[in-house]
Amino acid sequence: MIPVLLPEQLRSLDVASCERVGEIELMRTAGLRIAACIDELLPRGGRVLALAGPGNNGGDAYAALASLEKHHERIVLALPTGKRSAARADAEERALQSGVRTIAWNDTDARDNALARAELFVDGLYGSGARLPLDATVCDAIAAVETRAVPCVAIDLPTGLDAGSGAVPGSAIRAHLTVALGALVPAHLLDPARAYVGRLVLADIGFPADLLATIPARFVTLDIASAHAAMPTRDARADKRSAGSLLAIAGSEQFPGAAVLCARAAARAGAGYVTVAAPRAALAALRAHLLEEIVVEIPDDPLAASALLRDLEARHSALAIGPGLGLSENVGTLVRERLANTTLPVVVDASALFHLAKHLDILRGRTAILTPHEGEFARLSGEGSVREGTRVARLRSFVERTGVATLLKGRDTLVDDGHTTAINPSGTNALATAGSGDVLAGIVGALLARGCSPFTAGALGAFWHGRAGQAAQARRRVGVVAGDIIEALGNALP
Numbered sequence: 001m002i003p004v005l006l007p008e009q010l011r012s013l014d015v016a017s018c019e020r021v022g023e024i025e026l027m028r029t030a031g032l033r034i035a036a037c038i039d040e041l042l043p044r045g046g047r048v049l050a051l052a053g054p055g056n057n058g059g060d061a062y063a064a065l066a067s068l069e070k071h072h073e074r075i076v077l078a079l080p081t082g083k084r085s086a087a088r089a090d091a092e093e094r095a096l097q098s099g100v101r102t103i104a105w106n107d108t109d110a111r112d113n114a115l116a117r118a119e120l121f122v123d124g125l126y127g128s129g130a131r132l133p134l135d136a137t138v139c140d141a142i143a144a145v146e147t148r149a150v151p152c153v154a155i156d157l158p159t160g161l162d163a164g165s166g167a168v169p170g171s172a173i174r175a176h177l178t179v180a181l182g183a184l185v186p187a188h189l190l191d192p193a194r195a196y197v198g199r200l201v202l203a204d205i206g207f208p209a210d211l212l213a214t215i216p217a218r219f220v221t222l223d224i225a226s227a228h229a230a231m232p233t234r235d236a237r238a239d240k241r242s243a244g245s246l247l248a249i250a251g252s253e254q255f256p257g258a259a260v261l262c263a264r265a266a267a268r269a270g271a272g273y274v275t276v277a278a279p280r281a282a283l284a285a286l287r288a289h290l291l292e293e294i295v296v297e298i299p300d301d302p303l304a305a306s307a308l309l310r311d312l313e314a315r316h317s318a319l320a321i322g323p324g325l326g327l328s329e330n331v332g333t334l335v336r337e338r339l340a341n342t343t344l345p346v347v348v349d350a351s352a353l354f355h356l357a358k359h360l361d362i363l364r365g366r367t368a369i370l371t372p373h374e375g376e377f378a379r380l381s382g383e384g385s386v387r388e389g390t391r392v393a394r395l396r397s398f399v400e401r402t403g404v405a406t407l408l409k410g411r412d413t414l415v416d417d418g419h420t421t422a423i424n425p426s427g428t429n430a431l432a433t434a435g436s437g438d439v440l441a442g443i444v445g446a447l448l449a450r451g452c453s454p455f456t457a458g459a460l461g462a463f464w465h466g467r468a469g470q471a472a473q474a475r476r477r478v479g480v481v482a483g484d485i486i487e488a489l490g491n492a493l494p
Contacts, residue, residue, distance in 0.1 A: 061124025
């Protein structure tokens with residue numbers, strides 16, 4: 001998985017890399033990477049205006065314009081600076097020699113003319129090193145950019161975002177594209193900051209890999225390459241059960257569809273054998289819709305039900321429990337009894353979360369993952385609604401208290417195991433449809449059955465789920481339903 005650094009960790013990495021590689025070399029490479037992104041947005045050239053703050057983020061802006069091809073008209077709008085680093089001085093000199101024009105912020109007429117004529121802005125004001133709240137001059141610069149409906153490329157991080165928490169406490173640049181230099185920070189991925197980042201490009205600027213590897217990752221994320229690396233593979237000699245067998249205790253007369261979606265998603269996520277155990281009232285609907293999966297009746301008698309499920313668990317490699325089961329006390333008794341006695345890795349979702357809320361001690365230290373949305377999490381945690389900007393802290397506190405890995409759903413879905421938090425980058429509003437959560441439970445269950453840890457199953461499952469939602473939305477702009485997400489799974493990780 002890809003490490004996501006806290007701001008202080010990124011500063012330490014930058015300092016150590018400068019000592020080994022050289023500050024000037026790193027800034028020159030950063031300039032090349034940013035220039036390539038500008039060229040992508042303005043391939044035929046155009047008027048590029050970079051706003052340069054007082055530090056090395058402003059130096060990167062000079063370096064980027066110095067590296068642009070001459071067919072661009074290139075201007076730097078420079079805010080007042082103090083002492084310049086050697087790297088920034090080098091970037092300014094190279095920019096001057098290559099024909100870049102510099103305008104001082106307090107040169108009002110020239111500034112306003114440049115702002116009015118710009119076809120692309122480069123945000124080199126502060127990036128991840130901003131001290132918030134911003135001063136009035138920087139807020140004025142942000143306002144000037146925001147009044148123009150032209151693309152903006154942000155260097156490192158759009159100015160005004162809290163790099164660690166993802167909060168947006170005041171004025172902020174809303175970028176079309178953000179070039180993360182060498183490493184990601186949480187604000188690149190967390191809401192509400194994520195909405196200001198635009199398309200995210202992680203640029204290799206020469207940070208030594210061994211230095212990055214020594215930094216303990218408090219946060220991680222996934223991309224296509226790391227998802228492929230995390231995905232379990234089938235042995236060439238695998239049979240249907242050794243490929244991963246999932247038992248889903250799911251469905252009811254009122255909600256048979258939840259069990260159908262969970263089971264079909266598990267099969268499409270690579271489980272070789274899927275069994276759904278459900279009450280008699282749900283069987284007809286399940287058997288009408290599940291052709292490749294096995295459907296088994298859960299007896300009404302609690303002792304018979306326990307014996308049946310225990311026997312089924314012995315022939316499966318993971319358990320998914322909850323989708324569509326309902327909220328009756330009989331269901332609650334069944335859920336708690338199975339979770340207290342199963343030895344399988346388990347994903348606990350939907351109705352099972354309701355019945356587990358005051359009995360979380362059952363799962364302490366077990367190979368399990370909870371998958372609540374925010375409403376369910378508020379009830380599970382016993383601490384009420386999750387306020388914006390508190391998701392990371394609330395989730396970490398809950399996992400530390402309960403000892404159970406947890407996936408907290410949302411556009412920036414979080415997965416925490418008490419040591420590391422994975423931030424999912426693939427969330428999309430296509431997933432805002434009934435049954436989407438049942439699909440996710442099936443994916444996570446299949447990954448558990450295929451041998452993933454709860455943390456990896458949650459992080460990889462959320463990423464895959466989001467990618468499938470994006471693929472379904474690309475084919476159907478309006479009206480994506482949960483079944484579309486399932487059918488997109490096979491090609492969602494090209």
